[in-house]
Amino acid sequence: MAVFDQWWAAIQERSVAGTLGFWESIYKEIYLNFISDARYMNYLRGLRVTLIVSALAAMFGLALGILLALGRLSSARVGRFRYLSWAAGKYINIIRGTPMLLQLLIINFGVFGSVKMDKIFIGVITCGLNSAAYVAEIIRGGIQSVDKGQVEAGRSLGLTSSLTMRLIIFPQALKAALPALCNEFITLIKETSILAYIALTELTKAADYIRSRTYSPFMPYIISGLMYLAVVTVLTKVIAALERRLRQSDTGAGAR
């Protein structure tokens, strides 16, 4: 790192004087926004928070989304639980019909307005509650895409409706919904950036922080952006591999 510091020292005076050349000013941007004061650690710490929040929120959102989807479909399935379907429908409508930023502000300054909560927890709750509404619709679509004959086959064997759902319908629905679910998770990772607004130092806030110290117009955002891109690219690859494996039961290549 010492060599980078020396290069900077060589041009710093002219930087204050405002007489840097083209390549020098680019070096200045990279040096100030990534290298000096070990600022890359700020990005990495922010990335860590982003990944933790995304992973926990995805799990929470998936679980709640599945429950919502089942609730949404319950009147069609059992008739007695119409109120459950009604409530799930309203929830989905409200979450999808309002900006996530407002939801975040309401949760942070309203619901947890006077409770000392870890900001990560608030982030997980907000992103999870939001994601659940979208997951619910995806899962519902998946369940409805499963052939009705599958339910009948399950029920005709004497399986209860919940066992039929669990063992027969749901696994097929999940598989059908997988590509859309993965899209949702990718969206979720990027949407955690709004947590910067409540001063949670995730990847976007880390860039904000560095920008407030270096006064670079956008270099910190480019660095953060590359990190988001790297994470999403890796995730996309993993998902593609997963989908390939799941498809094997369609083509039969997976049979022993």
Next chain:
Amino acid sequence: MIRVRALAKSFGGLAVLRGIDQHIKHGEKVVVIGPSGSGKSTFLRCLNLLETPDSGSITLDGEEITSPKYDVNRVRRKMGMVFQQFNLFPHYTVLGNITLAPTRLIGLDKAAARREAMALLERVGLADKADAYPVQLSGGQKQRVAIVRALAMKPEVMLFDEPTSALDPEMVGEVLAVMIELAREGMTMVVVTHEMGFAREVADRALFMDEGVIVEEGAPRSLLESPLHQRTRDFLSKVL
């Protein structure tokens, strides 16, 4: 064994079944024929309550299964059902399809369920497909697996809903052979079908349904060769 009284069912104002009375005896093989839309599939699906009848009653071994207190899942365990579209579970292997219900519902342990499933597969000539997935099977093989899946629950009655209608012609025979063998062993069977040959050879009794009622019934040979009603004659002239 199964007694049906004044069974009626309509879908959204359209009366599909308009008063069916039937008595199916233990070990009897009954074939139901009729034009599409006649209500024959609905009749079959009412027997194991896949459709809930609007009125009328069905008793199985003296118990009224249409009573709201009766546990539907219990009656379905006693009645195996085979569908036109097979409806195998695509995410389970053949063996998984067959052992799913016995392990979950009868409490059979895995090894025992597997043993019984293999014995049944052996009988229908598909033992080598035990670990295959449904997509890898031909239509005839799928339907034979579907029959085995229903048999694995040791049902007292087998219901067949047009079991060969979705099959390529060259595969019809292998499925019918299994059904004929099953009939010989004394299984009580109710079969909705267009296979008149099967009806003639195997059935004890044939029912002709049209517009939600049983128009006529009798020994298959006489019903097919000398029907009493004009509607039956019209239908048979089209399919034979």
Next chain:
Amino acid sequence: MRKTLSLAVGLLIIASLVLAAGTALAAGTLTMGTNAEFPPFEYVEGDDVVGVDVEIAAEIAKDLGLDLVIENMAFDSVIPALVSGQIDIGVAAMTVKPERLNSVDFSNTYYNARQACIVRKDGKVADEETLAGAAIGVQNGTTGDYAAEEYSQTIERYAKALDAVLELAGGKLDAVIVDAPVAQNILDALGNDDLILLDNIAFEDEFYAVAVPKGKPDLVESINKTIDRITQDGTLDAILLKYFPATEGEE
């Protein structure tokens, strides 16, 4: 490989923007960047941004014979906007700091402010000793942000000073450090008796000045002339009196 490519593309974008700096502004106007979350220096009243800084900027524009245009933005965006040429001057209660001189130049100063520390009456912070290590809220990139770093690692950086104070009132923070006039203004507006200003913490003096893009000595000189004029003819005092009614006359 692909990442190197994206980096190269990013650098090209930077380069073109750096080169384009200062060329994008309309003729005949003076565009002022500020963050209208900082009463009484700049805040929104009705549809307009008003405050001490706005009136000073209006004087500067008048002397230059230009029309004043106000761009309201996040505080931590003001200097970047100057660097990339989106605004002509930054007038945002901005303190002259050596770090900022890497990116912009400053005019002469026009106001002497100090940081203030807001705490809850029953909270754990009461003096410099208890401020150390406390959870401190600030507005991102302000001098309060820098000052807070002298005392604690646990700093939450908000886009608005008000949000930080609300979190303090909600018990989620132990203290908020913000410019004294702003602190007083927010406390007056909230009317929350639980919140008090600490007067026993020695923050450094801070001097506000107008920020100008690098390499514009003529503009700096012109602004300095205006500041000299309004200081001498009493205009500045009148402006300050208008926005700090009958309280301390710091300048």
